[in-house]
Amino acid sequence: MDEFAQRKTQQKNKDKIIVYPVPMNLDEIKNDLTITTKISSKSLKQRIINKAYKLQEKGQVLEAEKYYQYFVEKGFSDASVFSNYAIILKTLGKLDKAKLYLRKAIEIKHDFANAHNNLGTVLHDLKELEQAELAFRKAISIRPRFADAHNNLANILKDAGKLQEAELSARKAIELKPDSSIAHSSLARILILINKLDEAEMYLKKAIKLKPKPDYYYSLGQLLEKSDKKEDALYQYKNAQNLDPNNLSYQLEGKLRFSAIPFNQEQINKERKQYKKQISQIDQYINPVFTGKIFSTSSFYLAYHNASDDLEILKLLGNVLRNSKGLINTKFNQEKGIIESQRRNSIRLGICSEYLKNHSVCMFFGNIIKQIASSDVEVIIFRTPYSEVDSLSQSIDSLASEVIMMPESIQEASDLILNQSIDILFYPDIGMSNYTYLLSLSRLALVQFTTLGHPMTSGLPEIDYFISCDNYETKYSNEFYSERLIKLNRIPVNYSKPINKGNTFNKSKLNISEKSFLIGIPHAPFKFHPDYDKILDKILENIPNSFLFFADGPKKLQTDKLKERWAKTTKLVLNRTIFYPRVSFGDFLEIVKMLDIIIDPFYFGMGNTFYQAMAFNTPVVTMPTNHMKSRHAFAGYKQMDIKGAPIANSPDEYISICKKLAFDKSYRENIETQINEKANKYLFNDETIFEEYIQFLKDSLSAAQNNTLLPENWKPKSNFN
Template identity: 30%
Template sequence: MTDKFKQAQCLHKAGRFAEAQDLYVQVVNDNPYDAEALYLLGTLLAQGGRFNKAEVFLRRAVQESPRNSVYHCNLGVTLQNLSQLDRAKGCFQRALKLDRENVDAYYNLAKLYKQLNHIDEALLAYEQAVSLDPNRFDALINMANILVDQGRLRDAITCFDRAAKVNPSSDRPLINLGNTYRRMGLAEKAINAYDAALRVRHNDGLRIKQALTLPTVYQSLDHIDYCRTSLKTQVGELLKDELNIGDPSLETSTTNFFLAYQNRNNRDLQQSIAQLHLLSCPTLSWTAPHCEGQPVRNPGKVRVGFLSTYFRRHSIGRMMIGFITQLPKDEFEIVVITTRGKGDLISRAIEAAADDLLYLPQSFFDAQKTIGELKLDLLFFADIGMDVRTYFLAFARMAPVQCVTWGHPDTTGIPNVDYFVSGEQIEPQDGVEHYSEKLYQLPAPPTYYPFPEIPDGLKVRADFAISQTRTFYLCPQSAVKFHPDIDQLFAGVLRNDDDADIYVVEGAVGHWTEQLRERWRVTIPDVAARIFVLPRQTPEDFLALQSAADVILDTPHFSGGNTSYEAFAMAKPIVTLDSAFMRGRVTSGLYRLMEITELTASSLEEYVAIAVRLGKERDYNLALSRRIGERRDILYGRQDVVDGFAEFAHSVAHKAGAK
C-alpha cells in the first residue's frame, strides 16, 4: 500500500472527500487494476450521490476481485440508487453466495425486496441480518415496521424494544413503540413509551400526540370521563407553553378521531385542540392569494373542489360518488382532490366526473399551496378527522368558503371550516350547539346513495358456521363504535332470548376485539360466551352476513351509515337507538324517511324489547321486512339532496364573492 493510498484513506475517513478523491484518482491512474482503490473511489463517489460515476469504478473493482462479497454488495447499493433494481438484486445475491454471513448484503437485499413490495422476502432477509448481528439497529427498526404493516403488532413491539435497548440514545424506536401501542388501542402503554422518547429528546409534536392519545375501547362511562378530563387538562397545560412545530402532519401526525366515539359534545374540546395546533404552527392558517381581502368569485360556473383520500371502495367513496357525479355540469366546475391509488370502480367514476383532477403532493405545505392555486370558490371536505393530512389542510384558507360533511361525523373545531353540511332527518333539535361550524341541513342525509348492487348467490349461515336453529343477532359495526352502553343491550337480548347468539365482526385491529371480549367477561360474565367474533369479511361476504341475520343490532351513540344503507337495500330490520348526536341518529333518520317508527328505541330498555320481539316473533319480523322493502326506495338516489347542495353552494359562493 502506497503512502498516497494511505493518505487518501485518512482523508476519506475524515470526511475530506474532495482531497481524498484527488488522491484516489492518482492511485487508480498509477495502478488501474488496484481493486481496493477502485472500490474506495467508487464508494466515495456514491457517498457524494454521484452514482453513475460510482458504478463505473465499483464494476471495475468487482472485475478485478470477483470473489469479494463486500464489493458486490456496495455495487448493488449503487445500482439500487440508480433504480436498476433487478441488477441490484443480482449483486446482493452474488454477495451472499460468496459470504453467507454478509450482514450488509442481507440488510440491503431486504430493503430492495421491500421496495419491490416483496414483503415476505424482505422480512426473511431482515430476520437473517438480525440473526447474524442482533444489534443491527436499522434492521430491527425496518423489520418492526414491516411487522406493523402485517398486523403482527406484538412481534413488532418485541423488535422495537430490542432496538431501544441497542441504541438507548435514539428516540426513534420509542416513538414507534408508542405508535404501535396506540394502534392496538393501549393508550396507557403508548403514553409511557412517548414519555420515554421525550426523556431522550425534546419533541413538541410528540408532546401534543401524547396528550391526544385515547383508548380505542373504553371500559366504562367513568373511564370515558377520566380520559376526557385528562385530555382537557393536558391540552390546557400545553396551551400555556410556547410550542414550535414545523410540520404537524409529520411531527404530531394524529387527529382527534377517537373523540367522536365517547358520546359527548366535543365542540369546545375540538376548538381548544385546534387552537393548540395553530399556536404551535401558525403557518397552518396560510391563506391562498385569491382568498385575501375581498374574494373574487370565478365568473360563470361555481368552481367547487371535493377533497378526500378515501374516494374509492370505502364508505366515503360510496357516500360521495352521487354528490360528485350528479351535480349539474352546466352550473358547476368540479375539481376532485385526492391521492393516487390502484383505482377501482368508485375511484374511476369519481375521477371521470371531474373537470380537473389533483393528486395531492407528498409535501404538506406544497399540498396547501397547490390547492390554493386551483382558485376554488368552495372547498368541500368529505371527511375531516380520519386522515392526518386532510385534517391539517383544513386549517388553511384555500377557498373563500370551506365546508365539511359527515364522512367523520363530528365537529372539527377548526376556524377556517365555515359550514357543516348535514341533514334534517338526522340532526337533533339542538344540533346547532354541537358544531363550531355553521350547520346547514339538507332535506335528507347528505348523500346521493346509489341503490347497492346485491350479488346473486350470497353465502348462507352454514358458510359462516352459524347455527341454523338458533336466532342470529348480528352487530356488524366497527369495534370502535362499541360504547360501554352496548354491553347491557347485548346482555338484555341474550338474557331474554335463551335460543339466541350475537355475532360481531373482528375489528380493523384484532387487539380491539380482544379488549372488548375482556370487557364483556367483566361486565356481562353470564352471557359473554354467547357473543361470537367472526373474522374480517370481504365486502360481498359482509353483505351475505347481513342478509343471513335474523336481527341486525345497531350500535348506540354512533350508528351505522353505509351498513344501514346496505341492510335496508336487502329489507333487513335494524334495531336502533335515537341518540343525542347526529352520529348516533343516522339509522333512525333513515327510518324517519321511510316513516317506520317501530324499530327506533328511545331508551336502552326499549331497544332490548324491540330486538327480542324481532328475534322471537317471526311474523312480526317478516312484516317489518316487507314494509322496509316497500318504502326503502326513498333512501336512494335522492336528487333533492344534490339539488339542495347545489342551492347551498351557489348561495355561499355568491355571498363570499359579494363581501
C-alpha cells in the same frame, strides 16, 4: 441524492455566482444569469445549473424550479440536471412531471442507477407500484450493491402486500449497509405487518442504537402500544419528547390519549378530563413547533363517548394547533380569491380526502362527486400520500378535471392547494384522517366545508359549513357545531344499492339451529359504549333462543379488549355471541341477508351497514338521540316513510322492540315488506341530491364573494317527488 452531492462538490471551485434577489419572472432570470450582453451557450448552461443547485441546496425549491424551467426552455439537456429537477418537482407534488424528467434522464444515460431509483420513488408516490418495483429492480441490476435501492424495493413490496419479498429486500439492505438506521427501521415496519412484533421491536432498538433519532423512539412507542405495552410506549414517547421537547407531534402523541375500548363511563370521563388538562399544559408551558411529522390527536374517539363537551375539546385542540409554529398556512388572500373566482365561468371545487376508495366515505359521496364532476363544476381531487388506489378511486379520478397526489409535508400540501386557486374546498371526512385534519386548520379557499364522513363537528373556525339534513338534526343541533349548519332536504348521500352476486350462507354454517333468532351486531368494537353492555344482556335474556352475531374487525386487540370487558360486565353476551372471522364482501352481504334483525348501537349508530341491511330487508332497531351521529337509521326510516318503524325512545322500548320482532312474525314481515317496497324508491341511488349540493356551492360562493356566510335558515330547493 448522490449525483446532487457529487455535483455540488464539483462546483466548489467553479466561478462564483453573484447572489441576487430572488427573481420573479423569466426576464429577471435572464438578467440574473446573463450579466453581460454576450455569453456562450455553454457558459449560460453552467450558470443556470449553478444557480439552480445553489437554490436547491438552500431549500428554496420554488425559486430553483424557475431556473430548471429556464434550462429546459433553452433546449439544454443533461441527465443529472433532469434528475435533480425531478427532485424539485416531486417536492412540489408535481409527480407526473417529475416522472417525465426522470425518464428523460434515463433516456440520456441508460445505466443511471440513481435516476432509476428516484423514478421508483416517484412511481411509488403515484401508487404505480408495479412500475415502481421495476424501476428499483433496474437500479439494483445496474448497481447490485445499491443498498438504498434495496431498501426502497422493500418498501414498495411492503405496500404491494408482498411482505415475504419485502422482508428479504430489507434484510439485504441491512447486509449491504449494516450501519443504516433507515434500513433497520424499514425492516421493523415490515415485521410489524407480518406480526413479528418482538423482532420488529429488536430492529427498532437497533435503529435507535445506530442513530437515536426521536422519530425512531416515537415509532417504537407506537409498536409497544400495538403490543398493549402502554407504560413502555409512553416511556418511548417521553424519550422522543426529551430529544425534541418542542416537537408538536411528539407532545401530542405522548399526551393526548383515549382508550379505544373504555371499561365504563367513569373511565371515559376521567380520560376526557385528563385530555383537556394536557391540552392546556401544552398551550401554557410549551412552545410547540410542527416539524412535518403527521401525528394523531386521538380525537376520533371523542364521538363515541356520549359526552356533551366534544365541541369544547375540539376548540381547545384547534387553538393549540393554530398557535403552534410551522403548521398553519397564512398565505391565503381573501381579496385575491374573490377576484379570481369572479373571473371564472365555473366553480373550482377541491375535494380533499383519504377515503375515496372502497370505504364507507366513498360509498356515501362517490356518486355525488362523480355527478358534480359531470356538471359545470370543475372538480380537482386532492389525494393524501396515504390514499389507496382501487376501482372506485379510479372511477372518481377519471371524471375529475385534475387529480393531485399531495406530498407528505402538510406545509407543501397546503401551498399546493393554494397554488390551484380553489374556490371551494370540501373535506368529506375531517376526523377520520390525521392528514386532512391538519390541512383543515388553514384557510386555503374562499369556502371550506365538511360533512358526515365522520359525523361530528371539526371545531375549527376555518371550516365554514357542515352539510347535514333535516332528519339528522333537532332543534338543539346548532349547539353541537362550530360550523354553519346546512340542512339539505334529504339524506346528503347517494348510496348505490349493494348487490349480492350469488353468494350463499345459512345458519347451519354457524352451528346453530335454523330456528334460532340471529341478531346482528356487526360493528367496530369501539362503537360499543359501556352503557350498551347491559342492554345486550337484557335482549338475550328476553329472547331465549337468540344469538348475537359479531363480525371480527381488522384490529384483533380491540376485539379482545371488548371481550375482556364483556366478561366482567355481562352474564350472557360472551356465551351467546358468535365471533365470526372476517369474510369477503359478498359473504358479508349474504350474512346481512341471513340475519333476522340488526341492532343499532347506542350513541353512535350505523352508517354503511344500515344501507346494506336495507338492501336485504333486514330490520334495524335504533334509538336516536339529539346528536346526528346516532340518527342515521332514524333518518333513513323517516325518508322511506316506514310505518311503525323499529325506532325506540328509551332503552326499555329498544329491548321491547327487539322482543316484538323476535316473537311477532307479522310485525317483522310488515317491516320487511315496507323496506322492500320503499328502499329502492326513497333511499338508494338518489340521483338528484347532487343538485342540492350544487345549489349550496353556488350560493355559498356568492356569499363568500360578499365576505359573508349563507343565512342560518338557508335551504336548497328540492326537485324530489
